[in-house]
Amino acid sequence: MKNDLQKAFDAVQADERLKRRTKAYLRRATLDYGRDTQRRRQRQTRMVSCAAAVMLMVMGAGMWLLPVTSIDLDINPSLELRVNTFGRVTELKGMNADGLALVDSLNVKGMRYDDAMQRILISEPLEPYLEDGSLISITVVGKDESLAEQMLSNVVCRAYAIAEEDNIFYCQTDPETARAARRVGLCVLRYQVWQQLKEKDPSITVEAVALMPKAEVMALAKFEKLENPCGE
Protein backbone atom coordinates (compact mmCIF):
# COMPACT_ATOMS: atom_id res chain seq x y z
CA MET A 1 0.00 0.00 0.00
CA LYS A 2 2.89 2.33 0.71
CA ASN A 3 4.02 2.07 -2.90
CA ASP A 4 0.47 2.61 -4.15
CA LEU A 5 0.16 5.72 -2.00
CA GLN A 6 3.51 7.05 -3.19
CA LYS A 7 2.58 6.47 -6.82
CA ALA A 8 -0.79 8.15 -6.34
CA PHE A 9 0.81 11.18 -4.61
CA ASP A 10 3.51 11.26 -7.29
CA ALA A 11 0.79 11.73 -9.88
CA VAL A 12 0.01 15.14 -8.41
CA GLN A 13 2.58 17.63 -9.59
CA ALA A 14 2.46 21.38 -9.95
CA ASP A 15 2.72 21.90 -13.67
CA GLU A 16 4.56 24.82 -15.26
CA ARG A 17 1.35 26.74 -15.93
CA LEU A 18 0.45 26.73 -12.23
CA LYS A 19 3.95 27.83 -11.29
CA ARG A 20 3.86 30.62 -13.88
CA ARG A 21 0.43 31.77 -12.70
CA THR A 22 1.66 31.73 -9.11
CA LYS A 23 4.81 33.68 -9.89
CA ALA A 24 2.77 36.24 -11.83
CA TYR A 25 0.29 36.47 -8.93
CA LEU A 26 3.12 37.02 -6.46
CA ARG A 27 4.59 39.78 -8.60
CA ARG A 28 1.20 41.50 -8.73
CA ALA A 29 0.47 41.00 -5.04
CA THR A 30 3.85 42.39 -4.02
CA LEU A 31 3.80 45.24 -6.56
CA ASP A 32 6.64 43.63 -8.45
CA TYR A 33 8.49 42.80 -5.23
CA GLY A 34 8.39 46.38 -4.02
CA ARG A 35 9.91 47.68 -7.24
CA ASP A 36 6.73 49.67 -7.93
CA THR A 37 6.89 51.03 -4.42
CA GLN A 38 10.56 51.79 -4.91
CA ARG A 39 9.83 53.53 -8.19
CA ARG A 40 6.96 55.42 -6.58
CA ARG A 41 9.24 56.39 -3.70
CA GLN A 42 11.89 57.54 -6.15
CA ARG A 43 9.27 59.59 -7.98
CA GLN A 44 8.04 61.03 -4.69
CA THR A 45 11.62 61.79 -3.63
CA ARG A 46 12.23 63.57 -6.93
CA MET A 47 9.01 65.54 -6.56
CA VAL A 48 9.85 66.47 -2.96
CA SER A 49 13.36 67.51 -4.06
CA CYS A 50 11.94 69.65 -6.85
CA ALA A 51 9.41 71.21 -4.49
CA ALA A 52 12.18 71.86 -1.95
CA ALA A 53 14.35 73.41 -4.67
CA VAL A 54 11.49 75.64 -5.81
CA MET A 55 10.76 76.56 -2.22
CA LEU A 56 14.43 77.36 -1.62
CA MET A 57 14.46 79.50 -4.75
CA VAL A 58 11.31 81.31 -3.63
CA MET A 59 12.72 81.72 -0.13
CA GLY A 60 16.05 82.83 -1.58
CA ALA A 61 14.30 85.34 -3.80
CA GLY A 62 12.25 86.49 -0.81
CA MET A 63 15.39 86.82 1.31
CA TRP A 64 17.12 88.69 -1.53
CA LEU A 65 14.31 91.16 -1.84
CA LEU A 66 13.62 91.55 1.85
CA PRO A 67 15.64 94.35 3.44
CA VAL A 68 16.91 93.59 6.94
CA THR A 69 18.85 96.78 7.52
CA SER A 70 18.82 100.27 6.17
CA ILE A 71 21.50 102.90 5.98
CA ASP A 72 20.41 106.52 6.13
CA LEU A 73 22.79 108.97 4.54
CA ASP A 74 22.02 112.55 5.28
CA ILE A 75 24.07 115.40 3.82
CA ASN A 76 21.57 117.72 2.41
CA PRO A 77 20.26 115.21 0.04
CA SER A 78 18.84 112.55 2.26
CA LEU A 79 19.03 108.97 1.01
CA GLU A 80 18.16 105.58 2.39
CA LEU A 81 19.85 102.38 1.26
CA ARG A 82 17.86 99.25 2.00
CA VAL A 83 20.12 96.22 2.46
CA ASN A 84 19.20 92.53 2.41
CA THR A 85 20.57 89.70 4.53
CA PHE A 86 23.33 89.14 1.98
CA GLY A 87 24.57 92.71 2.45
CA ARG A 88 23.33 93.80 -0.96
CA VAL A 89 21.41 96.98 -1.70
CA THR A 90 17.84 96.17 -2.68
CA GLU A 91 16.61 99.72 -2.98
CA LEU A 92 17.82 103.30 -2.87
CA LYS A 93 15.24 105.82 -1.72
CA GLY A 94 15.29 109.57 -1.68
CA MET A 95 14.09 110.85 1.69
CA ASN A 96 13.80 114.52 0.78
CA ALA A 97 13.43 116.56 -2.41
CA ASP A 98 17.18 116.68 -3.08
CA GLY A 99 17.47 112.99 -2.36
CA LEU A 100 14.62 112.13 -4.71
CA ALA A 101 16.30 114.15 -7.43
CA LEU A 102 19.47 112.07 -7.06
CA VAL A 103 18.06 108.58 -6.86
CA ASP A 104 17.77 107.97 -10.58
CA SER A 105 21.35 108.98 -11.25
CA LEU A 106 22.79 106.62 -8.62
CA ASN A 107 22.78 103.04 -9.76
CA VAL A 108 23.72 101.03 -6.69
CA LYS A 109 21.07 98.32 -6.67
CA GLY A 110 22.60 94.86 -6.07
CA MET A 111 25.92 96.32 -4.86
CA ARG A 112 27.48 95.60 -1.49
CA TYR A 113 26.32 98.29 0.92
CA ASP A 114 29.82 99.68 1.62
CA ASP A 115 30.70 99.78 -2.10
CA ALA A 116 27.36 101.45 -2.71
CA MET A 117 28.09 104.04 -0.02
CA GLN A 118 31.45 104.77 -1.58
CA ARG A 119 29.95 105.12 -5.04
CA ILE A 120 27.32 107.53 -3.76
CA LEU A 121 29.83 109.67 -1.87
CA ILE A 122 32.16 110.02 -4.85
CA SER A 123 29.38 110.47 -7.37
CA GLU A 124 29.28 113.63 -9.42
CA PRO A 125 25.89 114.88 -8.19
CA LEU A 126 27.12 114.79 -4.57
CA GLU A 127 30.38 116.60 -5.23
CA PRO A 128 28.99 120.10 -4.68
CA TYR A 129 27.49 119.08 -1.35
CA LEU A 130 30.75 117.65 -0.05
CA GLU A 131 33.03 120.41 -1.33
CA ASP A 132 31.69 123.01 1.08
CA GLY A 133 32.40 120.83 4.11
CA SER A 134 28.85 119.67 4.68
CA LEU A 135 28.21 117.51 7.67
CA ILE A 136 27.48 113.92 6.82
CA SER A 137 25.38 111.81 9.06
CA ILE A 138 25.18 108.06 8.62
CA THR A 139 22.71 105.94 10.52
CA VAL A 140 22.44 102.19 10.33
CA VAL A 141 19.07 100.82 11.37
CA GLY A 142 18.79 97.12 12.07
CA LYS A 143 17.42 94.60 14.54
CA ASP A 144 20.71 92.75 14.76
CA GLU A 145 22.85 95.06 16.83
CA SER A 146 26.19 93.44 16.07
CA LEU A 147 25.45 93.29 12.35
CA ALA A 148 24.39 96.93 12.37
CA GLU A 149 27.57 97.84 14.24
CA GLN A 150 29.72 95.98 11.72
CA MET A 151 27.93 97.65 8.82
CA LEU A 152 28.27 101.05 10.43
CA SER A 153 31.99 100.54 10.89
CA ASN A 154 32.38 99.51 7.24
CA VAL A 155 30.45 102.44 5.79
CA VAL A 156 32.10 104.98 8.08
CA CYS A 157 35.51 103.70 6.98
CA ARG A 158 34.50 104.32 3.38
CA ALA A 159 33.21 107.78 4.30
CA TYR A 160 36.44 108.67 6.15
CA ALA A 161 38.34 108.03 2.94
CA ILE A 162 36.26 110.59 1.13
CA ALA A 163 35.21 113.31 3.59
CA GLU A 164 36.68 115.08 6.60
CA GLU A 165 36.37 112.87 9.68
CA ASP A 166 35.19 115.82 11.75
CA ASN A 167 32.27 116.29 9.39
CA ILE A 168 31.04 112.74 9.72
CA PHE A 169 28.60 111.78 12.41
CA TYR A 170 27.20 108.37 12.68
CA CYS A 171 25.13 106.13 14.85
CA GLN A 172 23.19 102.94 14.80
CA THR A 173 19.76 102.29 16.09
CA ASP A 174 16.98 99.79 16.16
CA PRO A 175 13.97 99.87 13.83
CA GLU A 176 11.64 100.97 16.63
CA THR A 177 13.64 104.15 17.29
CA ALA A 178 13.88 104.76 13.54
CA ARG A 179 10.08 104.48 13.27
CA ALA A 180 9.63 106.85 16.24
CA ALA A 181 11.94 109.39 14.55
CA ARG A 182 10.00 109.04 11.30
CA ARG A 183 6.70 109.52 13.13
CA VAL A 184 7.81 112.92 14.43
CA GLY A 185 9.38 113.85 11.09
CA LEU A 186 13.04 113.81 12.15
CA CYS A 187 15.99 111.84 10.93
CA VAL A 188 17.37 109.41 13.50
CA LEU A 189 20.29 111.67 14.28
CA ARG A 190 18.11 114.70 15.04
CA TYR A 191 15.64 112.51 16.91
CA GLN A 192 18.36 111.17 19.19
CA VAL A 193 19.70 114.67 19.78
CA TRP A 194 16.17 115.83 20.53
CA GLN A 195 15.68 112.96 22.99
CA GLN A 196 18.86 113.83 24.82
CA LEU A 197 18.18 117.56 24.78
CA LYS A 198 14.71 116.99 26.13
CA GLU A 199 16.13 115.40 29.25
CA LYS A 200 17.86 118.71 30.05
CA ASP A 201 15.22 121.02 28.63
CA PRO A 202 11.75 119.54 28.18
CA SER A 203 10.60 122.71 26.42
CA ILE A 204 12.59 121.91 23.27
CA THR A 205 10.10 120.99 20.58
CA VAL A 206 10.39 118.72 17.58
CA GLU A 207 9.82 121.65 15.29
CA ALA A 208 12.70 123.54 16.86
CA VAL A 209 15.06 120.61 16.34
CA ALA A 210 13.80 120.02 12.82
CA LEU A 211 14.47 123.60 11.83
CA MET A 212 17.97 123.71 13.29
CA PRO A 213 20.80 123.48 10.81
CA LYS A 214 22.74 120.29 11.34
CA ALA A 215 25.83 122.11 12.48
CA GLU A 216 23.76 123.87 15.07
CA VAL A 217 22.29 120.61 16.26
CA MET A 218 25.75 119.23 16.77
CA ALA A 219 26.92 122.48 18.34
CA LEU A 220 23.98 122.43 20.65
CA ALA A 221 24.79 118.91 21.54
CA LYS A 222 28.38 119.97 22.33
CA PHE A 223 27.11 123.00 24.22
CA GLU A 224 24.84 120.88 26.32
CA LYS A 225 27.80 118.62 26.91
CA LEU A 226 25.87 115.68 25.84
CA GLU A 227 27.68 112.65 24.67
CA ASN A 228 27.91 112.43 20.93
CA PRO A 229 24.53 110.99 20.00
CA CYS A 230 26.30 108.66 17.63
CA GLY A 231 28.14 107.15 20.57
CA GLU A 232 31.55 108.33 19.45
Place this chain on the structure above:
Amino acid sequence: MRSEQEVNRAVECYADMVLRLCMVYLKHPQDAEDVFQSVFLKYTLSDKSFESEEHEKAWLIRVTANACKDSLKNLFRRCTVPLEEAADCVTEMSEEQSRVWQAVRELPKDYREVIYLHFYEGYTAPEIAGILRKNPNTVYTHLRRAKELLRERLGGVADEE
Protein backbone atom coordinates in the same frame (compact mmCIF):
# COMPACT_ATOMS: atom_id res chain seq x y z
CA MET B 1 9.88 40.70 1.95
CA ARG B 2 11.93 38.03 0.21
CA SER B 3 13.55 38.58 -3.16
CA GLU B 4 11.93 37.34 -6.35
CA GLN B 5 14.87 34.99 -6.86
CA GLU B 6 14.40 33.42 -3.43
CA VAL B 7 10.66 33.03 -3.95
CA ASN B 8 11.10 31.47 -7.39
CA ARG B 9 13.52 28.95 -5.90
CA ALA B 10 10.98 28.03 -3.22
CA VAL B 11 8.22 27.66 -5.82
CA GLU B 12 10.39 25.33 -7.87
CA CYS B 13 11.46 23.29 -4.83
CA TYR B 14 8.20 23.01 -2.92
CA ALA B 15 5.41 23.50 -5.47
CA ASP B 16 4.70 19.75 -5.74
CA MET B 17 4.64 19.24 -1.99
CA VAL B 18 2.42 22.25 -1.33
CA LEU B 19 0.04 21.28 -4.11
CA ARG B 20 -0.24 17.68 -2.90
CA LEU B 21 -1.02 18.87 0.60
CA CYS B 22 -3.64 21.25 -0.80
CA MET B 23 -5.15 18.40 -2.82
CA VAL B 24 -5.14 16.18 0.25
CA TYR B 25 -7.20 18.71 2.16
CA LEU B 26 -9.29 20.43 -0.45
CA LYS B 27 -11.63 18.81 -2.88
CA HIS B 28 -11.87 21.53 -5.48
CA PRO B 29 -8.77 22.25 -7.58
CA GLN B 30 -9.54 25.97 -7.65
CA ASP B 31 -9.56 26.05 -3.85
CA ALA B 32 -6.29 24.15 -3.94
CA GLU B 33 -4.76 26.67 -6.33
CA ASP B 34 -5.99 29.60 -4.24
CA VAL B 35 -4.42 28.14 -1.13
CA PHE B 36 -1.31 27.19 -3.10
CA GLN B 37 -0.81 30.81 -4.12
CA SER B 38 -1.64 32.18 -0.69
CA VAL B 39 1.00 29.91 0.87
CA PHE B 40 3.69 31.26 -1.41
CA LEU B 41 2.48 34.80 -0.84
CA LYS B 42 2.84 34.26 2.89
CA TYR B 43 6.31 32.85 2.26
CA THR B 44 7.17 35.90 0.14
CA LEU B 45 6.02 38.37 2.74
CA SER B 46 7.50 36.51 5.70
CA ASP B 47 10.84 37.67 7.07
CA LYS B 48 11.39 34.38 8.87
CA SER B 49 14.88 33.02 8.39
CA PHE B 50 15.29 29.27 8.23
CA GLU B 51 18.08 27.28 9.80
CA SER B 52 17.99 24.63 7.08
CA GLU B 53 16.00 23.37 4.12
CA GLU B 54 14.25 20.92 6.47
CA HIS B 55 13.20 23.82 8.67
CA GLU B 56 11.90 25.71 5.63
CA LYS B 57 10.02 22.64 4.38
CA ALA B 58 8.43 22.04 7.79
CA TRP B 59 7.35 25.70 7.94
CA LEU B 60 5.72 25.43 4.53
CA ILE B 61 3.92 22.23 5.52
CA ARG B 62 2.52 23.86 8.64
CA VAL B 63 1.50 27.02 6.78
CA THR B 64 -0.16 24.97 4.03
CA ALA B 65 -2.03 22.78 6.53
CA ASN B 66 -3.29 25.84 8.40
CA ALA B 67 -4.27 27.64 5.18
CA CYS B 68 -6.19 24.57 4.00
CA LYS B 69 -7.99 24.28 7.33
CA ASP B 70 -8.87 27.98 7.16
CA SER B 71 -10.17 27.46 3.64
CA LEU B 72 -12.31 24.54 4.81
CA LYS B 73 -13.88 26.80 7.43
CA ASN B 74 -14.94 29.18 4.68
CA LEU B 75 -18.68 28.75 4.24
CA PHE B 76 -18.42 29.85 0.64
CA ARG B 77 -15.84 27.30 -0.41
CA ARG B 78 -16.64 25.12 -3.33
CA CYS B 79 -18.25 21.82 -2.34
CA THR B 80 -18.04 19.78 -5.47
CA VAL B 81 -15.64 16.88 -5.56
CA PRO B 82 -14.51 16.29 -9.11
CA LEU B 83 -11.02 14.83 -8.96
CA GLU B 84 -11.02 14.82 -12.74
CA GLU B 85 -11.26 18.60 -12.73
CA ALA B 86 -7.87 18.68 -11.15
CA ALA B 87 -6.44 17.67 -14.48
CA ASP B 88 -4.41 20.89 -14.55
CA CYS B 89 -2.44 19.74 -11.57
CA VAL B 90 -2.57 16.01 -11.86
CA THR B 91 -0.54 14.11 -14.36
CA GLU B 92 -2.46 11.33 -16.01
CA MET B 93 -3.48 8.86 -13.31
CA SER B 94 -3.93 5.19 -13.74
CA GLU B 95 -7.15 3.66 -12.54
CA GLU B 96 -5.33 2.29 -9.52
CA GLN B 97 -3.82 5.70 -8.65
CA SER B 98 -7.23 7.37 -8.91
CA ARG B 99 -8.66 4.71 -6.63
CA VAL B 100 -5.92 5.34 -4.05
CA TRP B 101 -6.35 9.12 -4.23
CA GLN B 102 -10.07 8.74 -3.86
CA ALA B 103 -9.59 6.54 -0.80
CA VAL B 104 -7.21 9.07 0.76
CA ARG B 105 -9.56 11.97 0.09
CA GLU B 106 -12.42 10.14 1.71
CA LEU B 107 -10.49 9.87 4.98
CA PRO B 108 -11.18 12.39 7.77
CA LYS B 109 -8.93 15.41 7.17
CA ASP B 110 -6.74 14.79 10.23
CA TYR B 111 -5.98 11.33 8.88
CA ARG B 112 -5.25 12.59 5.36
CA GLU B 113 -2.44 14.90 6.41
CA VAL B 114 -0.65 12.30 8.50
CA ILE B 115 -0.96 9.69 5.75
CA TYR B 116 0.64 12.04 3.25
CA LEU B 117 3.36 13.24 5.58
CA HIS B 118 4.15 9.77 6.80
CA PHE B 119 3.95 7.68 3.63
CA TYR B 120 5.09 10.22 1.09
CA GLU B 121 7.30 12.73 2.88
CA GLY B 122 8.66 10.05 5.20
CA TYR B 123 8.13 11.86 8.49
CA THR B 124 7.77 9.82 11.69
CA ALA B 125 4.81 10.36 13.99
CA PRO B 126 6.80 12.52 16.46
CA GLU B 127 8.13 14.60 13.55
CA ILE B 128 4.61 15.09 12.21
CA ALA B 129 3.49 16.06 15.71
CA GLY B 130 6.30 18.62 15.81
CA ILE B 131 5.45 20.10 12.44
CA LEU B 132 1.70 20.26 12.95
CA ARG B 133 2.06 21.09 16.65
CA LYS B 134 -0.01 18.16 17.73
CA ASN B 135 0.31 15.64 20.49
CA PRO B 136 2.48 12.71 19.21
CA ASN B 137 0.00 10.22 20.67
CA THR B 138 -2.76 11.82 18.64
CA VAL B 139 -0.65 11.50 15.52
CA TYR B 140 0.05 7.84 16.30
CA THR B 141 -3.70 7.25 16.72
CA HIS B 142 -4.55 9.06 13.50
CA LEU B 143 -1.92 7.12 11.62
CA ARG B 144 -3.16 3.80 12.95
CA ARG B 145 -6.79 4.53 12.18
CA ALA B 146 -5.95 5.94 8.75
CA LYS B 147 -4.04 2.78 7.87
CA GLU B 148 -6.94 0.66 9.04
CA LEU B 149 -9.41 2.61 6.95
CA LEU B 150 -7.19 2.51 3.90
CA ARG B 151 -6.65 -1.21 4.34
CA GLU B 152 -10.40 -1.69 4.45
CA ARG B 153 -10.91 0.39 1.32
CA LEU B 154 -7.92 -0.61 -0.70
CA GLY B 155 -7.09 -4.01 0.67
CA GLY B 156 -3.46 -5.10 1.00
CA VAL B 157 -1.02 -4.64 3.83
CA ALA B 158 -0.84 -1.14 5.19
CA ASP B 159 2.38 -1.48 7.17
CA GLU B 160 5.11 -1.71 4.64
CA GLU B 161 7.28 0.83 6.42
